[in-house]
Amino acid sequence: MKTATWLAGAAALSLALSLSSPASAGDTIKIGFVSTFSGPTAVIGNDMRNSFELALDHLGRKMGGKPVEVIYEDDGQKPDVGKQKTEKLVQSDKVDFIAGYIWSNVLLASLKTAVDSQTFLISANAGPSQLAGELCSPYVFSTSWQNDQTPAAMALFMNQKGVKSVFLIGPNYAAGKDMLAGVKSTFKGQVVGEEYTVWPTQLDFSAELTKARNSGAESIFVFYPGAAGVQFLNQYAQAGIKDKMPLYTAFTVDELSLPLQKDNAIGVPGAQEWVNDLPNEQNKKFVEDYRKKYTGLRPTYYGAQAYDAAQLINSAVVAVNGDTSKKDAMKAAMEKADFKSLRGAFKYGNNHIPIQNFYLQDVVKGGDGELSLKTVATIVKDDQDRFHDKCPMK
Amino acid sequence: MKMLFNVRNAVSALLVAGLLLLPLYSQLSGNIFILTLFTRIVILALAAASLNLIMGYGGMMSFGHAAYLGIGGYAVGILAQEGFGSGFLQFPVALAASALFALVIGALSLRTRGVYFIMITLAFAQMAYYVASGLARYGGDDGLTIYKRSDFAGLINLSNRVQFYYLCLACLLGVLFLIWRIVNSRFGLVVQGLRSNEQRMQAIGFPAKRYKLVCFIIAGMMCGLAGALLANNTDFISPSVMYWTRSGDLMVMVILGGMGSLFGPVIGAVVYLLLEELLSQFTEYSGLIMGPLLLLVVLFGRGGIMGTLGRFSRG
C-alpha cells in the first residue's frame, strides 16, 4: 500500500503536468457544445446533439475546407456546472465557437467566460432578456429567439380570440420570469394571478392548479419545458378544468413531450418560430433526414435551432476561408444571417437576436390515431424583441 | 525517528516547490488551463487546511464548513453587485461576516457533541445555503456573475492569472504558517488537549467552550478568505458552493490527506481534485474509480496519505 501511494502520487503529478497541452491552432475547426445530457431533460440535449450532427453530415463534416471537431459537454441543468464546462472548453480545449445552452440561467452564468475570452457563443435556445439588452455582445449570437417573444406572440393570439382574463404559472428562474413577463407585455385582458414554482425540482402543480381554479380567471397560461410540461398537462387533465379554463402555452408541447402527454395535449395551442411542417426546402430535408437517421424520433425546435447554429457557424468560417483568427470578418458574416435557416429567411437585430415570424401550432390527431404538431396560422410577422433598445450595439 | 520526518517533510517540501514553480511551467508550455486548475486547488486546499484546524487538531467534526466559502464568496459578490468593487472593503467584510457567523453557530453548536455536533453544523450550513437561494436580488439559485474582480488599487491585479495564483498561494502558505504557530502555542496545546480528553482539561480549569469557540472562529475566517478568493477565481458565486455535499468534499480532502498533520489537507486537496480532473479526462465514469478508492483509503490507509507516508519511512 505504501509503495502504491508513492507511485500513485508520482503518477498523478506527472500526469498532471501533461494535462491537456494546448491544441495546435488552425488545422481543425473546434466547436464546443454545452447542453443537458443527464437527468430527465437529457432528451432535449440529445435532440440538439442529433440535429447538430445531422447538420455537420449535410456540410460534409467540413467548414471552410477544414475538418470539424465537436466537443459535447453536459451542464446537468446547473448554472455553475455549465459555467465550469464553458471554462474548460474555452481554456483547455481552446474551441473556436461555443454553441448550445438550453437554459437561460446556465447561459447567463457562462456568458462572461465566453465574452472575456472573445470566443463566439451561439445560443441555440436560451434567450434571456439581459442577453438581448444590456448584456449583448459582439461575440454572442442567437439562433433561437428572445424569451419574451414567443409568449408575447401567444398573448397576441389570445387577444385575437377574445380571451378576457388569464392566470399565469411558470418556473421560478430567468426564463420563467421572462416568459410570464412576455405575456403581460402584449396581453390586453386582465392578469388575475401569477405563480412561480420551484425549478427544476417541483413537478407537483396541484397547489397552483387549485389556486388557478379558485381565481375565477377565464384561462391559464403556462411555460413548462421538458418533463415538467408532461407532468403539468397530466395534472391539468386530472384536475378536470379543461372546459372551464382552456390552456395556452409556450414551449410546453413539443415533439419530445407529445408522446408522453398523448391525448392530454389535444386542443392545447402553443406558439413557435419553427414547426416541423414549415414549407421550405431545407426544412423538409432536415425533417426527412432526421427521421431517417434517428429512427423513431422526430426533431423539435430545439434541434432545428441547433441545426441552424451549425449553419450559422459555417457561414462565418466559409467567409474567412477557415482562418478563424479573423474575428471581425466572422462577426460581420454572421450578422448577415446569410444561410438557409430551417424557419425560412430571417434578419438579425442590432443585438444579434433574430427578427422572425411566429406561428400558432396545434396538436392534431391523424387518421391513424397518431398525434402530430401542425402549423395552424401565422400569428405575427418579423417580430423583434422589445429589449433591443437597451443593447448598446448598433 | 529522524527518518519519519524526512519522508513526510520531503514530500511536503516537494509539493510547495511544485506549487511555487507552477506558473513558470504554465508560461513555458503555454498551458493556461493547468494554472487555473491549480488556482482552484490552492484555494480549496486553504479551505481544507482551515477545516483541519478544527477537525484534526480540535476534534470538532464540522459538516458545515462549506458555508464559509459561500459567506466569503457572497460578501464579494453582493458588494460587487452593489457597486463596491474595492477588495480592501470586500475581503475584510468577508472575514468579518465569517467570524460573525462562526461566533453565532459556534456558540450554539458547541453545546453539543459527537454526531449531534455534526448534525447541527450541517443544519446551519444548510440554512446559509437556503438564505442564499432565497435572495432573488442576488440571483438566488441561478447564482450571481461577478463582472469585475476585487480591486486592490494597483497593488495587485486579480485579473492577471499569474498574480492571482501567487496571491492565493501566499494566502495558503500564510494560513499554514498561522496554523503551525497556533497549534504549537499554548492555546493550540490546550485545544489539542481538549480533543484528547475534554473532561480532564475542564477539571484542570480550562474553559473548554471558550477555547474551542475561538478556534472555530479562526477556522471560519480562514475559510471565508478562501471563499472570497474562490468567487474571484470563478467570477461567479452561487448557493451550490455551500451545499452539504461540498462540505463533504472538504472533509474528504482533510481525511484523505491525513488529519492533524500540517500539510495533510494540502496533499489531500491536490490528490483529490487532480484525480477528479484526470479521471474525467480519461473516462466518463470517474466515480466508479473514485468511490472505491475512498473506500480503500478508509479501510487500509489509516491516517490518510500523510499517515501512510509516515509508516512507509518507519518500515
Add this chain to the structure above:
Amino acid sequence: MLLVIEQILNGLQFGLLLFLLAAGLTLVFGIMDLVNLAHGSLYMMGAYFAATFVAWTGSFVLGIVLALGASLLLGIVLEFVVLRHLYGRDHLDHVLATFGLILFFNEAVRWIWGPAGLALPLPPWLTVPVQIVPGIFYPAYRLAIIVVALAVALLLYVGVMRTRVGMLIRAGASNREMIGALGINIKLLYTLVFGLGAALAGLAGLMQAPILTVQIGMGENILILAFVVIVIGGIGSIRGAFLAAIFVGLIDTLGRAFLPNLLRQVLSGAAASTAAPALSSMLIYLLMAIVLVVRPEGLFPANKR
C-alpha cells in the same frame, strides 16, 4: 379551505415517505452506530429497480414487488461486503467511506442505465382522482402512498414492539454491548436490520418515482432531510422518526404552499416565490437546531440514560 386540506394531505404524504427513509436510517444509526450517507443511494436504487422491473414485466404491482426484493438483496449484499468492516470505527471513517459509496452508486447507475434517467408510468387505475370528501378530489396514487406507508408503519410498529426480533432490535438500540453479551447472533441481526432499512429506503424511492423522478443523485437532497428527521425524533427511535417525519413533511409542504402568499404582501411576485421555498426549508433546519440545543438526544430518544 379545500386548498388547505389538499396541502395537508400532500404534507402527510411527503412526511410518510420521509418516515420510510428515516426509519431505516435511524435503526442503522441507533443499533450499529453507523453513519450511512449512502442510504440515499439505496433510495435511488429502489426507484431504478422499480422502473426497470415494471417495464420488463409489464405489470405495475409485480414490478414493485420485484424491486422491493432487489432492494432488500442489495442492502444485504452491501452490508456483507462493505459496511460490516466499518462497525466500531470512527464516524468520520463512515462519512468518508459512504461518501465514496455515493460516488460509486451514482456512476454505476449512469453506466448501467445511462445519464437520462427513467420514467415510471402509473397504471390507469391509479391515475383517477378520488373524491375523498364531497368537493375535494385527490389523486388516487397519492392516497395509495399514504395508505401503503401507514400500513408499513403499522407493520413496523407491530414488528418492533410485539415480536422477538423486534425486541432484540429495540434492545440493540438501547444497549449494543448487552445484546452481544447475551449471546444473540449479532452479525445476523445487523445484516437483517440493514436489509430492512434498505428495503424501506427502496420503497420510499419507488413510491415517489411516478410523481417526481427517477434520476441520478436523487437521494442526496432527501437524505439530508432524513437525517434532520432522525435527529429531531431521536436516534434509534422509530416512534420518534414517525412523528418527526410527519411534522417535517407538513412544515415543508404547508410552508411552500402558503408562504408565497404571505410574503407577497411585502415582496414582489418573483422575489416572494424565490424566498418562500428557501424560508420553508430554513424553518426545518431551524427546528432541528432548536431541538439540538434544547434537547440534544431528540424528542423520543431510544437510549434512555
